[in-house]
Amino acid sequence: MNGVSEVAVASKTKNGLLSAVQCVSLIQSYIVPRSLTKLKQLHAHIITSGLLYFSSYYHSVHLRSNLLSTYALCGSEANARKLFDELPKPSLFLYNAMIRMYSQSGSSVEAVKLFIRMLSSVPFRANKFTYPFVIKACRDLSWLKVGVLVYGKAIRSGHGRDMFVLNSLLAMYMNCGKTEAARWVFDTMRERTVVAWNTMISGYVKNGFANEALVIFNQMVDLDVELDSATIVSLLPACGELKELALGRKLHAVVEEKGLGDSISVWNSLIDMYTKCGCMDEARVIFGNMTERDVVTWTVTINGYILNGDERSAFGLWRPMQLEGIKPNTVTIASLISACANLQELKRGMCFHGWAVRQKLEDDVIVKTALIDMYAKCNWLGLSFRLFTRTPENQTGPWNAILSGCMHNGLATGTIKNFKQMLYKKVDPDGATFNILLTAYVTLADLEQAYNIHGYLIRTGFLSINEVATGLVDLYSKCGSLESAHEIFNGIAVRCRDIILWSVLIAGYGNNGDGEAAVSVFKQMVQFGVKPNEVTFTSVLHACSHAGLVDLGLDLFKLMLKEHQSLPCTDHYTCMVDLLGRVGRLQEAYELISTMRFQSNHAVWGALLGACVIHENVALGVVAARRLFELEPENTGNYVLLAKIYAAVGRWGDAENIRSMINDIGLRKTPAHSSIEVRDTCKGMLQ
Template identity: 40%
Template sequence: MISSIIHFRRLTVYQILMPKCYSPFNKHIITVSKDINTSTEVLHDLTQKCIPLDSDTHALRLQDTKTLSQGKKLHAQILISGYYQDTFLATKLVNMYAMFGVCYNARLVFDNIKKRNVFLWNAMIRGYASNGESEQALVLFYKMRNSGVYPDNFTYTFALKACAGLLDIQGGKEIHYWIDRNGIELDVFVGSALVDMYAKCGCMDEAQHVFDKMSHRNVVSWTAMISGYWQNGLASEAIRLFNEMRIAGVILDSVTLMNVLPACAHLAALQQGKVVHGCIIKNNFSGNVSVGTSLLDMYAKCRSFEDAQQLFDKMSERDVILWNAMIVGCAQNGDTDKALRLFHQMQLENVTPNLVTIVSVLPACAHLAALQQGKWMHAYIIRSGFESDVSVGNCLIDMYIKCGSVEVAGQLFERMSQRSVVSWTVMILGYGMHGQVEDALNLFSQMQQTGMKPDHVTFTAVLSACRHAGLLDKGRQYFDSMNQDYCVPPRMEHYACMVDLLGRAGHFDEAQDLMKKMPLQPDNNVLGALLGGCRIHHNVELAEHVSRQLFEIDPKNAGNYVLLSNIYAAAGQWHGVAKIRTLLKERGLKKIPGSSWIEIRNSVHAFLGGELDWADEASGVYA
């Protein structure tokens, strides 16, 4: 309290003794140096000489502030100069603190000003909205309306941004009503903010209506619509609007390109993606790492690996996100061996893997059943401090299960301090895959006791375990429990498990009744499960009926033809076998050969059934 009184007295005496303005000295500060530290020293020197600075000088220096500490020094100089009630400088200070994400300090400055104009209110509302404090932004917006200060176009823009951040569609519609009622012009700023708000809240019809009403649109307006369509699952509409944007002659920016590329990837629209690539080159964004990463991701998801590799090799700056895009693209499209090679290569180039890298590479080890590489990855995870992450733990458990080390997977599961529904599901599925059905069902009971709610994947794992062991009554119990106890409606995969259970048990009438009650037409997995039951029980008549449906919905799957041929052969109906072989030849179908992997000295070698290209090693294997 005493220090505050002394500070106040100093300011009072300072203001009385000092002349009001020495503008020549103020202009001198600006020209002395562009360096903020030098300018701050000059400011300190002038205050020591009792020469005050005008508000324009302080404002110019605030605009040049590069760090928070420099901004605080300038704030102190403003207080010393007596401008603690200057609304213009207060607005600049609020903008400065908001720019560095210190909304608390910005609010202190705001609250200290007695006479606030629309610019100061806008600065504070924008500061909150831009720093993720959307609720505070809207509270201040409503307080502004009640204070007698009329919002302008920019106020509504910042308030709409806050509504978008909260996905507050009702608040957004209310602000839209005020905009219309008060006759606010739907300029590019207000229009774009409305479009963005409606799009982020999933109301694309309203967003399109506002967009169509805008007399002037800029790149932000177009990008908000494209982003909205893509994020709301309307990828084809996003691409259509992008093409309209190009025809309209709007200059593209990097954000637009990064929003349309995922839409191309989602639709596997390679040719459209190449059109976007041409726009990237034309608009000189080839060197932009973020755009390059999105482009590479598009090529990888469209399975155009040659283009992805060429783009990757040309990138002069390759950060971890770019490496991740390449690794994920390879892993998701089945080229898991290359994904592992890229992981090792990125480390040789001194790029540190992050969490995304780890959870992308571990499934590659699992797919190849490369246990030694998986163990090496596990050691790397421990060294890097990623072991406590739940998603990494889930991937490790999955990897050990698929590599055959169920015991190690169980130990990892028991050591997990936190478990998600995925953790339980992966472990249940693992036990079921390896024939430990009792362990799988016991673990499901433990999951229920903890209060963790199983999802549709968990029930797939449980029903698969019952299917492997032929536990028909248990399977019926879990299938009925899904909807009744957990509000999880059965999906196609659950019906496939139940039909398989019933087919294996020879309950064909019940299996067909269940299929008739399905809300959708049975797919190839459900019909294939029933055909498998026909093979076990030599039911040729039903097998023929099911096969006709299978050949219609999945005509290119040679496995279905082979399965029917085997049923004919088991029943001694050789004319049927000959008919199926003729059908396969006419349709140009061949059964996909079996494949296997072997890991030798940390290298994974893949082989196809009947392949003898590795002739030098073949003699030793078949000897």
């Protein structure tokens, strides 16, 4: 209301000229505080007082220009546009103001259109302020070719080496995935501010080259470039991705030392980094110390809990978040829905679905994708499909969700059929699509099909994605073609071979009964400096046990305890019990179980019982079976195995006792068919 009184004062002066000047200075005073309401009031006053008509032409244009540029700065598109259209010959400054407004508000197409109109209607060339706006608009639209043409214009008008123009060009190349082009521009820049370095870092991270981002950062440090908060915010996602906790902590220290923590996004990025490195405690501390939190703060924390397997705590933030007045957005709700999918909590998932519908967020693609996935993981594929059919068809995310939903519900051929539909509808598949598709082909285990998809992946270039290549190695191994699997493996650059790829090949040899090859690949992996993890050890021990390589397996087990200092898990013990049990070293297997530092599970005892059956060892068989009866009383298979041992050594009375035990349990706890099956097995053995 203050604005009205100011306006009133201004209009009291009889002299229209003074009044117009006063209006201009008032308008300009609204620029920094972005006082749109006051501006509108003043605008109305200018119209009713006739200032625009009674002033000189010069002052009238001046007033209009100021009104327009301030509307544009305040993001009031409709008002700015109306004024702009009324002007017969807008100045370069006003064109810039309009283009800036469009490119900042996301109306990028309008920005580019206006630029083209400007080129044809303005007697002078665009200036150095114009190009960054237009290139940014092209960046947001991923219009690489148009952007390059605009840059060509910039060169011809002498702004090709302008720092701002080059920085926006860098960002455009990075956003369009052209990291080499960006690199070239960066290398040829004469003058590099911290903005250029930051653009390179964030660009590399966005394009999946987190390692390159770290390299750039190190160069930046070597050259003593002063980093700012944007550097931190750009680099922290790389730390999270690469689990570079040490560097992440260092950056945290830098934030504290240099006082870079004035923006929320810095703290948000730190929380995100800590959660990705598995440090929920440190993330919680930052969260607690923040005096102001935004929707991203809550979302990264919720995501962090989910990532670290603590979905309960994630759900627990839902209410406090809203009590603090922060409204969840599409990212928040999608994360929570995916947490419901992890836990198969259909009811809770439906509650979030309902909330999303009420908030009109249901049609957002990431929310839709999360919902499709959630219903599929809760085994409600019908609901998944119903949502899917109401989704715009050209987006990859929902298609991937429905493909993985088919797989989750055991429909391998359905997955492949839908993938073909996807291609038919001209939807672009991505790396994730092929990861899912390859698991579908794995269940079919058809070598001919594997060759076909291999060829397809080469033609489309998707084989260069590491996870996809890993999936293909797995597919070939599961089809029994270890030669092809190894060939793909050899085709992957040594530095790109991650732990998962190695483990897949080791498991491949193991499952094909070639324990020696599995162990040899394992040794190669260690030689290349890749640290084996739990899964690798499980695979290699499993391989030994399948191939009967007892002593080799024992050596590896000891190696695991000593050199790699990994704590063995139950899977490892199961492999070892299996390994020893198969060759009849039952007593050793039993002793190994006794050395376990934690609760033994059914798999370990099951392995021992299985070995006792083969070697007809009653004493240990009874021990193992008793433990199993405690651990899983309703699993009739265990009773059958024990009965088998008794039967094998001729202790028919004991076998008969087991049979009656099974009958009791079978009638009470297992489905009828299983009890009948069990009874028949026993009968067969007793006869």
